[in-house]
Amino acid sequence: MEEQQDWIESYKNSKNGVVMDYYNKKIMAPMVRVGTYPMRILAYNYGCDIAYSEELIDLKVMKSTRFVNEKLKTIDFIAKDKTLCYRTSEKDVRNVLQLGTASATTALEAAKVVCNDICALDINMGCPKFFSVQGGMGSALLSKPETIKDILSTLKRNLNGIPITCKIRLLSTDQETIDLLRIIESTGVSAIGVHCRMIPERPRDPAHWDRLENILNNASFSVPIIANGDIFEHSDIEKIKKQTKVDSIMIARGAVKNVSIFSKPSPIDLKQIIQEYTEIAYQTNNSPVNTKYVINSMLNENNITTNKEAKAMASARDYDTITKIWAINDKFKQYCLENNIEINNNNDQEDGANKNNNKNNNKNNNKNGKKTKLEETNNNNNENDIKKQRIEEEDKSNNNNINNIINKE
Secondary structure, three states: OHHHHHHHHHHHHHHHOOOOOOOOOEEEOOOOOOOOHHHHHHHHHOOOOEEEEEEEEHHHHHOOEEEEEOOOOEEEEEOOOOOEEEEEOOOOOOEEEEEEOOOHHHHHHHHHHHHHHOOEEEEEOOOOOHHHHOOOOHHHHHHOHHHHHHHHHHHHHHOOOOOEEEEEEEOOOHHHHHHHHHHHHOOOOOEEEEEEEEOOOOOOOOOOHHHHHHHHHHOOOOOOEEEEOOOOOHHHHHHHHHHHOOOEEEEOHHHHHOHHHHOOOOOOOHHHHHHHHHHHHHHOOOOHHHHHHHHHHHHHHOOOOOOHHHHHHOOOOOHHHHHHHOOOHHHHHHHHHHOOOOOOOOOOOOOHHHHHHHHHHHHHHHHOOOOOHHHHHHHHHHHHHHHHHHHHHHHHHHHHHHHHHHOOO
16 A cells, blocks of 8 residues: 555656656657557657647547556556547656647536646647547648637646647648647747648648748747648658748658657667557557557558568457567466466457456455465466466467468568
């Protein structure tokens, strides 16, 4: 109990004591399905200063339930359908939750649910994808300056001490963009991210660093401006800052391609990056489906789609398989043994709510019969022997399947 109080108190201090400074910072951009907890932790490990979550829809957040995950020492927000909506921890040092919203009312209700567990809140005003735009969110807000002002002013007025930011896209003309930046600035936000593309443009279209340069040459702002778009190498960080005179930079696909971009002049070996990411993912009970998606995104950004690992990943469904592909299965099995975790192939790991229910069930079951210490020790030894035997049997079977794929090269 004392240990629980210690980590919770330490966690609270890690959020409450953070002063968010948006000047001269390297930031990981919000990315759908990529900006989940393991990727944010990996980014911090490689020199990222601030990490944004993937966009989370206000209605989903406001209906989620806060859960203290004692096993992982995390704070989880469990959605109404019992899936994990958001996870953070003391290690998530400067976490920014990005919210998808079209209304000041629902934005505030969602923010109230998570405000004690985030270091800042960002409003998505740049996503041009259908799922955002159809609900009046994302880039749909760019044509509604009054709604933008209402959302940001409402959040700023009601969330004492929580920095509010937003991320926009370039409008049709530089003057229109300047006018919008002025409106946003007037609400008292702490920073504004600018994706250097217009709404119809996609990642294949080059980012317009020159337009942001012209905007900042012709207008000054009292809040930090963060540049986003086409930062793929470590050297690009200084290039875009020097050209545009922005205060900070934000990296999206460049971080997916190689997260060491935040601090390393030359990229770290991708296999090492994937191994490190996978270890964080299984140790923090991340969904194997999400882990697979992120790894495949890393491979795709590096145009690696036909080598033996990429082919094997296509059929991966669980951590036992994924860790075999990336040659860290021994570490994975050792972690499972040390933490009394059963390896369930083809099954996602349990979310915080289910783990809590199972934990309570186990406690109730233990009350049904008393065991001596010797009996408990013998039973634990027997269980470990059985687990080792099961793992060895599964290993032989799974190795044959994986090797059949890999050895076809």
